[in-house]
Amino acid sequence: xxxxxxxxxxxxxxxxxxxxxxxxxxxxxxxxxxxxxxxxxxxxxxxxxxxxxxxxxxxxxxxxxxxxxxxxxxxxxxxxxxxxxxxxxxxxxxxxxxxxxxxxxxxxxxxxxxxxxxxxxxxxxxxxxxxxxxxxxxxxxxxxxxxxxxxxxxxxxxxxxxxxxxxxxxxxxxxxxxxxxxxxxxxxxxxxxxxxxxxxxxxxxxxxxxxxxxxxxxxxxxxxxxxxxxxxxxxxxxxxxxxxxxxxxxxxxxxxxxxxxxxxxxxxxxxxxxxxxxxxxxxxxxxxxxxxxxxxxxxxxxxxxxxxxxxxxxxxxxxxxxxxxxxxxxxxxxxxxxxxxxxxxxxxxxxxxxxxxxxxxxxxxxxxxxxxxxxxxxxxxxxxxxxxxxxxxxxxxxxxxxxxxxxxxxxxxxxxxxxxxxxxxxxxxxxxxxxxxxxxxxxxxxxxxxxxxxxxxxxxxxxxxxxxxxxxxxxxxxxxxxxxxxxxxxxxxxxxxxxxxxxxxxxxxxxxxxxxxxxxxxxxxxxxxxxxxxxxxxxxxxxxxxxxxxxxxxxxxxxxxxxxxxxxxxxxxxxxxxxxxxxxxxxxx
DNA sequence: GCCGTTTTCGGCCCGACTGTTTTCAGTCG
Numbered sequence: 001x002x003x004x005x006x007x008x009x010x011x012x013x014x015x016x017x018x019x020x021x022x023x024x025x026x027x028x029x030x031x032x033x034x035x036x037x038x039x040x041x042x043x044x045x046x047x048x049x050x051x052x053x054x055x056x057x058x059x060x061x062x063x064x065x066x067x068x069x070x071x072x073x074x075x076x077x078x079x080x081x082x083x084x085x086x087x088x089x090x091x092x093x094x095x096x097x098x099x100x101x102x103x104x105x106x107x108x109x110x111x112x113x114x115x116x117x118x119x120x121x122x123x124x125x126x127x128x129x130x131x132x133x134x135x136x137x138x139x140x141x142x143x144x145x146x147x148x149x150x151x152x153x154x155x156x157x158x159x160x161x162x163x164x165x166x167x168x169x170x171x172x173x174x175x176x177x178x179x180x181x182x183x184x185x186x187x188x189x190x191x192x193x194x195x196x197x198x199x200x201x202x203x204x205x206x207x208x209x210x211x212x213x214x215x216x217x218x219x220x221x222x223x224x225x226x227x228x229x230x231x232x233x234x235x236x237x238x239x240x241x242x243x244x245x246x247x248x249x250x251x252x253x254x255x256x257x258x259x260x261x262x263x264x265x266x267x268x269x270x271x272x273x274x275x276x277x278x279x280x281x282x283x284x285x286x287x288x289x290x291x292x293x294x295x296x297x298x299x300x301x302x303x304x305x306x307x308x309x310x311x312x313x314x315x316x317x318x319x320x321x322x323x324x325x326x327x328x329x330x331x332x333x334x335x336x337x338x339x340x341x342x343x344x345x346x347x348x349x350x351x352x353x354x355x356x357x358x359x360x361x362x363x364x365x366x367x368x369x370x371x372x373x374x375x376x377x378x379x380x381x382x383x384x385x386x387x388x389x390x391x392x393x394x395x396x397x398x399x400x401x402x403x404x405x406x407x408x409x410x411x412x413x414x415x416x417x418x419x420x421x422x423x424x425x426x427x428x429x430x431x432x433x434x435x436x437x438x439x440x441x442x443x444x445x446x447x448x449x450x451x452x453x454x455x456x457x458x459x460x461x462x463x464x465x466x467x468x469x470x471x472x473x474x475x476x477x478x479x480x481x482x483x484x485x486x487x488x489x490x491x492x493x494x495x496x497x498x499x500x501x502x503x504x505x506x507x508x509x510x511x512x513x514x515x516x517x518x519x520x521x522x523x524x525x526x527x528x529x530x531x532x533x534x535x536x537x538x539x540x541x542x543x544x545x546x547x548x549x550x551x552x553x554x555x556x557x558x559x560x561x562x563x564x565x566x567x568x569x570x571x572x573x574x575x576x577x578x579x580x581x582x583x584x585x586x587x588x589x
Numbered sequence: 590g591c592c593g594t595t596t597t598c599g600g601c602c603c604g605a606c607t608g609t610t611t612t613c614a615g616t617c618g
Contacts, residue, residue, distance in 0.1 A: 028592095
C-alpha cells in the first residue's frame with residue numbers, strides 16, 4: 001500500500017511549507033494527503049488505470065500534486081520533499097509531538113541550537129539553553145521537559161477501554177456539582193475511536209468559573225495546564241490530558257458538534273456552511289450576525305442542509321455526502337448502524353475448562369443478566385497446551401455438561417420474560433489454524449459442535465502469501481464458521497499479520513465464513529476500515545468479547561462501537577439475530 | 590496548490606489560551 005506513505009510525505013511537505021510561512025499551499029497539501037488517506041484503492045492501481053488524469057480525480061489532488069504522485073510511483077521519491085527535508089534536517093514528527101512545540105518553534109530550536117530530535121531537546125532544556133531563545137521562556141522550557149517525560153512514559157495514546165472508565169467517573173463527579181446543568185463527553189471518546197489522545201468534556205453552566213475551579217480541584221488531577229472561563233485543561237494522574245469546556249445552553253449543540261470532531265469532519269462541515277453563506281463555529285450557525293441554530297446537534301446539521309449522524313461516523317469518510325442525501329430524501333442515505341443493545345449473545349467466551357476464570361454455569365448466569373438469548377462457549381483446543389486447550393475427548397465431555405445445563409436452565413426460564421426464555425448455551429471452540437492451514441481438531445469432532453471458531457495463535461510472522469493461503473485454507477474447511485481476531489493485531493504492541501486482507505475477504509464471501517470483531521480493547525480486530533470493507537462485500541461478521549472471565553462480557557460495547565465506526569448495520573452482524581437465524585447461518589457453511 | 594449552486598480568479602475553518610509580550614505569535618483542537 002503506497003497511500004499511507006504518500007499521504008505522510010504530503011503532510012510533511014505541508015509542515016515544511018508552514019515553517020517557511022508559504023501561504024495556502026500547506027492547506028492544499030494537507031487536503032491532498034487526506035484525500036489519499038481516504039482512498040479505498042491503492043494509488044498505483046489508480047495511476048495504472050488512467051494515469052495523471054485519474055489521479056487528479058482524487059479529492060484535493062490537482063495537476064501539480066498528481067505529478068508528484070507519479071514521481072513517487074516511478075522513482076520512490078519526491079524531489080520537492082527531498083529538498084525540503086535537506087533544508088530542515090530535524091525530526092519534525094518527533095519534535096512536534098512535544099506539547100507546545102509546533103513547526104515554527106521546532107525550526108527555531110534547530111537554527112539556534114542544532115536540535116534535531118527529542119534527545120537533543122531534552123539535553124538542551126535540562127541545561128536551560130531553551131529558555132533564553134526568542135519566543136521561549138522559563139515556563140515553556142519546564143513544560144517541554146514535562147511533556148518529554150510523559151511521551152517516554154505513555155508512548156502517546158491510550159486505549160479506549162482504559163479511558164472510558166476514567167471519563168465515566170469524572171463525569172459522575174461533575175454531575176454532582178450543582179452549577180453543572182448539562183454534561184457530555186465529546187472528542188474522540190464520544191466517537192469511540194480505538195485509541196485516545198486526550199479527553200474533551202462539555203458542560204452547560206451559568207457559573208463557568210465555579211465549574212472550572214471544581215474541575216481542576218477534582219481527585220486525580222495532577223497538573224493544571226490552563227484555566228480560563230470557557231476552557232480548562234488538566235493532566236490526570238493516569239497520564240492523560242482532559243479538557244473541560246463550558247458553553248451557554250443556546251450553544252450546547254453546536255459546541256458538542258464542534259468538540260466531537262473529527263477535525264476533518266469539522267473542516268468539511270464548515271466548508272458546507274460557507275458554501276451556503278453561513279458561518280458555523282462552536283457557538284452556533286450564523287447567517288450574518290443572526291444565530292439560526294445551536295441548541296442541539298440535530299438543528300445544527302439541519303441548518304446546513306444535513307441530517308444529523310451518529311458520532312462514530314464523523315470522520316469525513318463519506319458520512320456528510322450520505323447525510324446530504326438523507327436530508328434530501330435520496331439514496332443511499334446514512335446507514336442505520338447497529339445499536340448498543342442489539343447484541344443477542346456472545347459467541348466467544350472461555351470457561352474454566354481451558355483455564356478461564358468461570359464455570360459454564362456462571363457464564364450462563366452472567367449472560368442471562370445481560371438479557372442474552374444465547375451464549376457460546378469457545379474454549380481453546382489442544383494445540384495451545386499453555387492455555388490448557390481441549391482435545392477431542394474433552395470436547396465430547398464438555399458437550400454432555402452443556403446439554404445438561406441447557407435442560408436445567410430451560411426449565412427455569414419458563415418463569416422468565418419472553419425474551420429470556422430462549423437462553424441457550426451453545427458449544428463452540430476456538431480451534432487453531434496450524435501453519436499449513438489445517439485445524440488441530442478432527443473434522444468429525446468439529447462437525448458435532450454447534451459452531452466452530454478458528455484462529456491463528458502461532459507462527460504469526462509468516463510471510464504474506466503463506467499466511468494468506470493458511471487462513472483461506474482454514475476458511476475452506478466446511479466446519480469452520482468463524483475466524484477469530486482475523487488480522488492479529490494487538491494495539492500498541494503488535495502489528496497485524498502480513499496477509500492480503502482483500503483476498504481473505506473474497507474467500508470469506510465465497511465460503512460463507514463469518515469474520516469476528518473481537519471486542520477486547522487491545523485487539524478491536526477487525527478494525528473500522530476492515531469492517532467497512534467487509535460490509536461492502538456483504539461478508540457477515542460477529543461481535544464477540546473473547547472473555548476469559550465474566551466481568552469481561554461487558555467489553556462487548558467496544559466491539560459494537562468499532563462496528564458502528566465501520567458503518568455496520570444489524571443485518572451485517574449475525575449475533576444480532578435470533579437463535580434460529582443464527583443456527584441457520586452456521587448451517588449454510 | 591486546489592477549487593467552483595456567487596466564482597476559471599480570488600478565496601482558502603476558526604476561536605481560546607499561553608507565554609512572552611506591550612499588541613501578538615504560536616499552538617491546539
